[in-house]
Amino acid sequence: MPHTSEWTVRLHLFEDDEGTTKAHLILDTGTTELTGHGTAHCHPADANVPEIGDELAAGRALNNLARQLLKTAEHDIEGMGAPRPHSRQVTGWPT
Template sequence: MVAMQSKQWTIEISITEDDEDAVTTATATLFASGARRHESVAYARRNPTDRPVPGIGDELAAGRALSDLAAKLIEDGAEDVAQLAGSIRAR
């Protein structure tokens, strides 16, 4: 039986809002093996005619930042697979 290796990655999300609660900014940072690996920044903008509900902007901005972070990880994996496939073909 093969022993499984366990790893832990941490994502930190920082959220800020402008003074008018019109723009929410979320920064999602991925830490892998204790080192910063990726950072994604995303925004949510409130329609000026809507009443301010900061929680909605938080959710939208954080979700968008996490989505961008996920896309970066998928791109990393695809590039690694392509490089590995290229090195196997070169043999």
């Protein structure tokens, strides 16, 4: 049962004047759209390096999205009649 699909990811980064970077991440699967969010704050004593704020905010948004995607998959698996897994691992592949 071969299967190929393409999902689209859009990542938007915003930094305000106070050193806070926000990431807004949208995953479009063609049938579902999930949104992840992440923030990073620059400590006033630290040098303001926008790339680091971008990396932290984007990483946190990706992590947020990953948790949502795993929860969605778990819900879909249960909807197919499979029992709820006893461990936190949702799929049969090790993490």
